[in-house]
C-alpha cells in the first residue's frame with residue numbers, strides 16, 4: 758500500500774482499471790471561487806495516486822481522457838462537488854459516475870449520517886482521520902499527514918460501493934440511483950452556473 762505523488766497530471770500509460778475512485782481537494786467549498794489543488798485516484802488495489810494541480814493550470818490531458826472515458830466508471834463520495842471542481846479546472850464533463858453518498862441517502866433512510874468517515878466505519882471497518890480536511894491544500898509541499906488523509910478518501914470507495922450496491926438492489930432503488938448518477942454532471946454544471954441552493958432548479 759503506497760501513495761504516489763504526481764505533478765500536474767497522471768503519468769503516461771498508467772491504467773487504473775474500469776472503476777476509478779476519485780476525490781479532490783480544493784482551497785475551499787465554493788467550486789466557482791476555490792481552485793483545485795489535488796486530485797486523488799485509486800483503482801481499488803490499496804494504492805493511491807495523488808496529482809498536484811498548479812495554480813492557473815487549465816489542462817491535464819491524461820486525467821481528462823480518463824474522466825471522459827465512457828468505459829471507465831468514476832467513483833466518488835459526494836461527487837457533485839468533485840465533478841464541479843474538475844469541470845471548473847479543466848472544462849471536462851466527468852462521466853459515467855457513481856456516488857456513494859447518493860447511494861447511502863437512497864437506502865439508509867433511518868439516519869442522517871452519510872459522511873464518508875461514518876460509512877467507512879460501518880461498512881468497511883476502517884476509521885479514517887479527518888484532521889487534515891480543512892488544511893491548506895494550495896501549498897507546494899504537502900505534509901505526510903495531508904497525503905495520508907487525501908489517500909484515505911479514495912482507498913476504500915470500491916469496498917464501500919460493494920457494500921451499498923446490494924442494498925440498493927434489495928430496496929429496489931438501483932435504477933433510481935443510476936438515474937441520479939447520470940444526472941450528476943448536469944447537477945454540477947448547474948452549480949457552476951449559479952443554480953445551486955437557494956436557486957436550485959427543482960426548488961419552488
Ligand code: MN
Pocket residue numbers: 780781782907910
Ligand atoms: Mn477529501
